Amino acid sequence: MPAERSQEPDDARGEGGFGEDRDYSLRAVDRVCAILDLLQQSVDGISLNTVVEATGMPKSSAYRYLWTLEQHRYVERDEETGLCRLGLGFLGMQSRHLELLRECARPWLEKLRDEFGETANLGVLDSDRIIYVDIIESRRGVRLAASRGDRDPLHATALGKAIAAHLAEDRVRDVLARCGMPRRSANTITSVEAYLAELDNVRSLGYAVDNLENEADGRCVAVPLLGTSIPAAISLSAPAARFPAKDVGKAAKALLDVATQIISRPRPHTADGDVA
Structure with missing residues (x-):
């Protein structure tokens, strides 16, 4: 039986682990990172509109990302102001x-x-x-x-x-x-x-x-x-x-x-x- 061939790109299997010449980024991960960067930089919290303006995402998409992060406790939302800030999910990372x-x-x-x-x-x-x-x-x-x-x-x-x-x-x-x-x-x-x-x-x-x-x-x-x-x-x-x-x-x-x-x-x- 022939050996099973790896599905990883050849230049991603070198000593460094990832290739430097290609872009393997995932759009969804990029968006999550962009939102988390905004949250980290904010003292008072960010609004849904802030996410839309900073990332260029449709409002409905930005809402779903924030909602999902909130379910996993990486975002907490103020019920009165609607502002979001980093949540307790990150305490485990700390x-x-x-x-x-x-x-x-x-x-x-x-x-x-x-x-x-x-x-x-x-x-x-x-x-x-x-x-x-x-x-x-x-x-x-x-x-x-x-x-x-x-x-x-x-x-x-x-x-x-x-x-x-x-x-x-x-x-x-x-x-x-x-x-x-x-x-x-x-x-x-x-x-x-x-x-x-x-x-x-x-x-x-x-x-x-x-x-x-x-x-x-x-x-x-x-x-x-x-x-x-x-x-x-x-x-x-x-x-x-x-x-x-x-x-x-x-x-x-x-x-x-x-x-x-x-x-x-x-x-x-x-x-x-x-x-x-």
Whole structure:
């Protein structure tokens, strides 16, 4: 029986895997990539008309592409405005980045936990919520700690404030409008303008504080991890009775130092200069 002949073009089977002289692109894939490029470049989201104008597709075709991407969660559409933005389907594609960030941050979070005796956290922005990627719990019997994978609102958490302070104002307003600003305690900020003013303060100080806002008996300090591909922040949290306001500055300084180390090198060093 004669050997079965490969159906691949001869120049696509070389060492490089694909030929350089021919165009093997698929129109549908090109269109999907064009839409995803538009979504990635947008802060506030894109409309159906934007897709039509940018790609030259018929409106009915553009709608079907967006609809299909939405079904697979690569696009999420605002029910009120009709604007589309990148959806949670891409979080899986970022899982390796998240895991690398967690691996880099964990020894530093452990160092913070050991130094202060309180819970250290790593959180990222996942759509409209803060998701806890890693938590190094305090060893004390009474402690303030979420669980890995828990989600908290942007407006009432130090992690949320630290990340939101470095987002475009329109994006922050959009998140607050869609999710609301429910009162979690007597201290929760529930006004958009008051929250934006708080973010100005966060940018000025370099750190954010949850001052009994998410939980009535909890205080938390957070700083952003700038320079990463994912909106992320680290924090220290503790019962307010054990974490008075006068200690916030000291904790913030330690967090800022650790944030710099996480971005610049992967693991903490000992007093002798060796990697821990």
